[in-house]
Amino acid sequence: MIIRRPMTPTTIGWLKGLSIPSEWTQSKVKYVAPGMQAGESITAESIDPTGTYPVYGGNGLRGYTEAKTHEGTCVLIGRQGALCGNVHLVSGEFWASEHAIVARPSEACDPRWLAYLLHVMNLGQYSQTAAQPGIGTGQINPLSVPLPPSLEQRAIADYLDRETTRIDTLIKEQQRLIEMLCERRASVVASVLTPTDSWRWLRIKHIGQTCLGKMLDAGRALREGDEPRPYVRAADVRADGSVNLVDLNEMPFSETEMGTFDLRVGDVLLIEGGATVGRPGFMFEAAPGIAFQKTVNRLRVGPQADARFVYWSMLRLYESAYYANHYGSVSFVHLTGEKLREIALPFPPVDEQRQLAAHLDETTKRIDTLIAETERFIEFAHERRSALITAAVTGQIDIHEAA
Incomplete structure (x- = not known):
């Protein structure tokens, strides 16, 4: 908006060189x-x-x-x-x-x-x-x-009350849309993974190997043969299932330990404890020289299971509140390797696993795109709200013309 009223420079530091209306x-x-x-x-x-x-x-x-x-x-x-x-x-x-x-x-x-x-x-x-x-x-x-003069203060407040209410209403509507999309996503996953009579139940210990992230203390001294290596923590397992592999913390590892705690494409990671216990992540890319920390479990499946199918199955458990229902609460649950190995999941034949996992990848990708677009809209709305308030209280817009 073009400012038509006279403006005067000010010495107010936090305004960073902005001028204010001359009558202020x-x-x-x-x-x-x-x-x-x-x-x-x-x-x-x-x-x-x-x-x-x-x-x-x-x-x-x-x-x-x-x-x-x-x-x-x-x-x-x-x-x-x-x-x-x-x-x-x-x-x-x-x-x-x-x-x-x-x-x-x-x-x-x-x-x-x-x-x-x-x-x-x-x-x-x-x-x-x-x-x-x-x-x-x-x-x-x-x-x-x-x-500003008292009357203009009230006019600015009235204007911002009205405009921010509109923006806040829009944000709430978009947040509700995200909730609906997330519910739709969870419903799709649950529907696709509903077992039929031809599926068989297998404990995780029978579909591959799990490795509990029991590493040495991150604060231990560097020993001969050790090298500082980056490692994945629970905080690096994102809500969308991807795993952060950039700017990781480091701790000493020996070559032998790296052979035990390494990460490969297709590994399924599960958060061991806390409010998000059991939330899975998936290694989409190679991670040479990167290990995982004791707050994370690694599940590496064998040939009788598809890794993506296992990821989706573990996500369904997480979204169905399995851990809270099974253990009474997630507050004190530690999903140790021993507990993880005993969890039973329904499995169709491997070829069908791959087909179902591919279907979920494609279907949820479309939903995730809509969620991401909605989140960007909300971010823009918050920025618009903040910019509007700043412009009004510093006199950068004439609220009488804006109204």
């Missing part, structure tokens, strides 16, 4: 939100799923309690952690915990506009520590801000 002034956070201070501590035992007053921490709503520390409309800023500097607008009577900074707008300041402004300022960048990010009023109060 320049102020500081401590003047638009005077008396900014941290909330009050509260124990976890005092917070319940329901109650009279909401409890807000640095990342939003934590629960409810029977006392309050504030009332009115305020902006809460996260103080600590990876999300320090995030912003929430809250209204009513509530308890603000010590993990949040409470910013109460001045009488001449629209609280919605202030929340949008503080969001755009990316306050997390002013954190003083890297190990445990954190900010305080001392870093926020002195920051300079562009200040």
